[in-house]
Amino acid sequence: MAYPSSVRIVEVGARDGLQNEVSVTTAQKIKLIEALAKAGLRNIEAGAFVSPKWVPQMADSMDVITALTLPDHVELSALTPNLKGAELAVQSGVKEFAIFTAASEAFTQKNINCSIKESIERFLPVMELAKAHNIRVRGYVSCVVGCPYQGEVEPHQVLEVCKQLLALGCYEISLGDTVGVGTPNKVERLLDLLLQHIPSDKLAVHFHDTYGQALTNIHKALEMGISVIDSAVAGLGGCPYAKGASGNVATEDVIYLLEGLGISTGIDLERLASAGWEICRALNKKPVSKVSLALQSKCSA
Ligand code: HMG
Numbered sequence: 001m002a003y004p005s006s007v008r009i010v011e012v013g014a015r016d017g018l019q020n021e022v023s024v025t026t027a028q029k030i031k032l033i034e035a036l037a038k039a040g041l042r043n044i045e046a047g048a049f050v051s052p053k054w055v056p057q058m059a060d061s062m063d064v065i066t067a068l069t070l071p072d073h074v075e076l077s078a079l080t081p082n083l084k085g086a087e088l089a090v091q092s093g094v095k096e097f098a099i100f101t102a103a104s105e106a107f108t109q110k111n112i113n114c115s116i117k118e119s120i121e122r123f124l125p126v127m128e129l130a131k132a133h134n135i136r137v138r139g140y141v142s143c144v145v146g147c148p149y150q151g152e153v154e155p156h157q158v159l160e161v162c163k164q165l166l167a168l169g170c171y172e173i174s175l176g177d178t179v180g181v182g183t184p185n186k187v188e189r190l191l192d193l194l195l196q197h198i199p200s201d202k203l204a205v206h207f208h209d210t211y212g213q214a215l216t217n218i219h220k221a222l223e224m225g226i227s228v229i230d231s232a233v234a235g236l237g238g239c240p241y242a243k244g245a246s247g248n249v250a251t252e253d254v255i256y257l258l259e260g261l262g263i264s265t266g267i268d269l270e271r272l273a274s275a276g277w278e279i280c281r282a283l284n285k286k287p288v289s290k291v292s293l294a295l296q297s298k299c300s301a
Pocket residue numbers: 016019048049050051052053054055079081082084085086100111112113140141142143175176177178206208238239240241
């Protein structure tokens with residue numbers, strides 16, 4: 001089986017992971033991101049310039065991002081749903097925007113209060129601003145296999161939205177299984193179609209683990225040539241507009257899988273796990289990462 005020779009991890013714990021959590025302070029977020037960078041993560045989604053009325057948990061993104069002390073090789077990104085968000089993101093100094101829409105009309109309405117078509121129109125000035133500031137733009141498509149409001153989503157619906165985001169100028173599309181309902185056959189069916197139209201190096205996978213399928217779905221995507229994986233330390237996460245959806249696949253579990261497949265990641269698993277434990281202590285919960293729990297019990301044995 002030919003797996004990609006290297007994989008890029010996009011760590012989304014500080015954004016996707018914490019956007020549902022009310023009890024995290026700005027200082028704890030800063031500490032988390034700096035610890036993730038020390039563990040070797042190079043691509044870190046650090047916050048979201050979204051409406052604080054919609055997602056108050058991300059209201060301190062400017063304070064978090066501007067306070068960070070990080071090595072030069074670490075690239076930060078932030079969600080920018082509209083021009084206002086993009087202007088704030090420029091001010092924060094991030095070098096990457098992430099725009100987000102969905103393959104489901106109902107989810108798009110609930111999440112960003114507009115239709116898919118309107119979301120694409122909103123992104124036009126965001127793309128212009130990005131170009132003017134030499135900022136790259138990543139595109140998210142949510143609900144790529146299923147929607148919490150509409151049920152099954154067909155691959156051709158996903159393809160349509162991916163094409164529009166690529167035409168806008170996104171360098172990469174991250175495919176979100178927002179509610180974690182995918183299984184490997186569904187991922188295969190989706191990628192079979194997408195890869196007929198889009199090169200594999202323009203696609204990333206962003207799988208939530210609600211039904212425990214994220215790792216097996218990632219393995220399928222790796223087999224099909226995908227080499228960018230989004231994940232969240234300790235398996236933190238969820239979406240405020242996808243009730244019942246649990247966290248992203250845990251970064252610790254993805255790293256363990258990749259190393260086991262012979263794909264080196266340059267990430268220090270123990271440092272990563274300890275960053276996860278620290279933020280989980282702040283949240284008063286345990287990591288959902290099995291690898292993290294296993295490492296912990298090995299250390300305390
Ligand atoms: P709206 O209410 O339609 O926007 O929200 P509006 O333009 O009418 O503005 C309403 C108010 O919000 C105004 O303030 C604006 O200034 C303000 P007021 O005049 O009432 O005082 N506002 C903003 N403030 C700060 N930053 C901004 C901003 N924009 C407007 N950027 C909007 C539309 C898109 C803003 C809103 O729906 C929103 O913020 N949605 C974000 C929802 C969100 O963050 N969801 C979670 C992230 S997506 C996700 O988790 C999925 C993903 O992980 C992939 C996957 O798993 O599938 C990425």
